[in-house]
Amino acid sequence: MTDLTRRRFLSASAALAAAGLGLPMIGRAAPKARVVVVGGGYAGAIAAKYLQRTAPEIRVTLIEKSPYYVSCPLSNEVLSGERDLDSLTFDYRGLTRRGINVMQDEIVEVDPAQHFVRGAGGNRYNYDRLVIAPGVDYRWDAIDGMTEAAAEVVPHAWKAGPQTELLRRQLEAMDDGGVFIIVAPPNPFRCPPGPYERAAQVAHYFKVHKPKSKILLLDAKDAFSKQALFQAGWKAHYGDMIEWVPGAAGGIVEGIDPDSRTLIGQVDDYPGDVVNLIPHQRAGKLAQVAGLADDSGWCPVDPRSFESTIHPDIHVIGDACIAGAMPKSGYAANSQGKVCAAAIAAALNGDPLPAPSYVNTCYSLIAPDHGISVAGVYELNDGAIVGVPDSGGVSPADADARTRAIEAKFARSWFSNITADMFT
Numbered sequence: 001m002t003d004l005t006r007r008r009f010l011s012a013s014a015a016l017a018a019a020g021l022g023l024p025m026i027g028r029a030a031p032k033a034r035v036v037v038v039g040g041g042y043a044g045a046i047a048a049k050y051l052q053r054t055a056p057e058i059r060v061t062l063i064e065k066s067p068y069y070v071s072c073p074l075s076n077e078v079l080s081g082e083r084d085l086d087s088l089t090f091d092y093r094g095l096t097r098r099g100i101n102v103m104q105d106e107i108v109e110v111d112p113a114q115h116f117v118r119g120a121g122g123n124r125y126n127y128d129r130l131v132i133a134p135g136v137d138y139r140w141d142a143i144d145g146m147t148e149a150a151a152e153v154v155p156h157a158w159k160a161g162p163q164t165e166l167l168r169r170q171l172e173a174m175d176d177g178g179v180f181i182i183v184a185p186p187n188p189f190r191c192p193p194g195p196y197e198r199a200a201q202v203a204h205y206f207k208v209h210k211p212k213s214k215i216l217l218l219d220a221k222d223a224f225s226k227q228a229l230f231q232a233g234w235k236a237h238y239g240d241m242i243e244w245v246p247g248a249a250g251g252i253v254e255g256i257d258p259d260s261r262t263l264i265g266q267v268d269d270y271p272g273d274v275v276n277l278i279p280h281q282r283a284g285k286l287a288q289v290a291g292l293a294d295d296s297g298w299c300p301v302d303p304r305s306f307e308s309t310i311h312p313d314i315h316v317i318g319d320a321c322i323a324g325a326m327p328k329s330g331y332a333a334n335s336q337g338k339v340c341a342a343a344i345a346a347a348l349n350g351d352p353l354p355a356p357s358y359v360n361t362c363y364s365l366i367a368p369d370h371g372i373s374v375a376g377v378y379e380l381n382d383g384a385i386v387g388v389p390d391s392g393g394v395s396p397a398d399a400d401a402r403t404r405a406i407e408a409k410f411a412r413s414w415f416s417n418i419t420a421d422m423f424t
């Protein structure tokens with residue numbers, strides 16, 4: 001139901017019935033508009049919750065393939081031993097209590113023409129509006145020799161869970177004096193500061209337990225998020241333990257021999273003792289299956305509502321969508337989920353689209369008491385999401401230790417707040 005919205009249809013029907021014009025409404029509950037949200041992560045859980053809160057007259061179904069959600073934010077602290085995965089794991093009971101119909105299923109088919117999705121076991125879920133928030137998928141063919149199976153030897157740990165634990169175990173088993181290699185992917189990818197925070201967190205572990213070890217960060221890029229703050233923090237806490245090799249200096253990796261854990265670079269080969277290859281990325285598999293991604297591998301959307309520009313009545317939010325200047329972060333996904341929920345509620349109720357505003361902050365922990373951040377506020381300009389001039393920015397370069405410690409506290413309270421927003 002698009003042009004004539006469901007609510008207008010319903011109120012028109014009720015008026016006709018009341019006027020004795022023949023529609024038998026008495027004794028029958030009015031059908032509710034149905035919104036199906038697929039993917040219960042930083043984007044999808046928020047879209048489902050805020051839709052249900054804003055427009056309780058809509059029937060909201062959240063379909064998530066896993067019974068639990070494991071947060072990537074703060075998962076680099078699992079590698080340093082500062083926290084465990086349990087502290088990052090959440091269930092969906094809070095959303096069920098809110099009246100959201102939470103289903104555990106993996107969606108394998110989307111029919112944009114007939115407005116339904118189908119689960120792996122054959123269940124069919126009809127929708128008036130569909131929200132897809134599947135996160136990212138990996139381009140296994142981008143680096144010779146890298147496969148999904150090889151990730152059991154050279155883990156990516158870019159989706160928190162068993163991969164994070166595997167990498168942690170490998171770091172624990174590594175001899176002191178070993179070489180740990182992180183391969184950082186080209187843009188765009190999930191969590192632009194993530195590989196650099198990871199280098200710091202592993203260095204924190206090595207400093208205490210394996211001080212003769214080295215970390216080599218091979219990068220496809222020549223610059224990265226919060227670069228000056230990271231490099232100053234690495235030096236202050238870990239001396240020369242972390243070496244960053246930019247793309248122009250030979251950091252681009254073209255192949256890998258997983259068995260010997262050797263990376264084949266454009267210039268040199270790099271043998272490692274533990275290798276963390278973060279693959280090139282694209283929108284989550286479901287977005288590809290549904291034909292929602294363009295040639296870039298990501299999903300083009302109308303930034304006012306996150307409605308796909310390829311398939312009407314389907315919205316794509318979170319890492320999977322193309323969101324202008326916004327990074328692929330959990331906080332950006334949260335912000336997009338709220339904009340999308342407000343837009344869908346308005347559309348189904350026949351109201352004009354609200355004017356969107358978007359926000360993001362990414363904290364990174366260089367050491368347990370050393371946090372840094374980058375923040376941005378975004379607006380629509382000529383149909384594109386752009387940064388609001390003079391808003392946001394990064395932590396000051398010359399901040400004292402107390403300020404860095406306060407930012408580390410902010411990082412942890414950010415995590416408590418945003419996960420409470422998602423799951424309670």
Ligand SMILES: Cc1cc2nc3c(=O)[nH]c(=O)nc-3n(C[C@H](O)[C@H](O)[C@H](O)COP(=O)(O)OP(=O)(O)OC[C@H]3O[C@@H](n4cnc5c(N)ncnc54)[C@H](O)[C@@H]3O)c2cc1C
Pocket residue numbers: 038039040041042043044063064065066069071072073074075076105106107108133134135136157158159160190191194284286317318319320328329330331332333361362363364
């Ligand atoms: C190491 C690391 C550190 C990070 N740190 C931060 C940070 O400090 N701050 C920050 O803001 N961001 C951070 N991020 C980024 C953040 O994790 C992502 O941007 C965020 O998770 C994106 O949310 P999403 O909802 O798009 O995807 P996800 O959170 O990945 O959620 C997608 C969900 O969809 C489900 N799903 C997928 N396909 C299907 C299907 N077919 N059927 C049913 N369910 C499906 C998945 O199971 C998953 O639960 C970090 C990422 C990493 C890897």
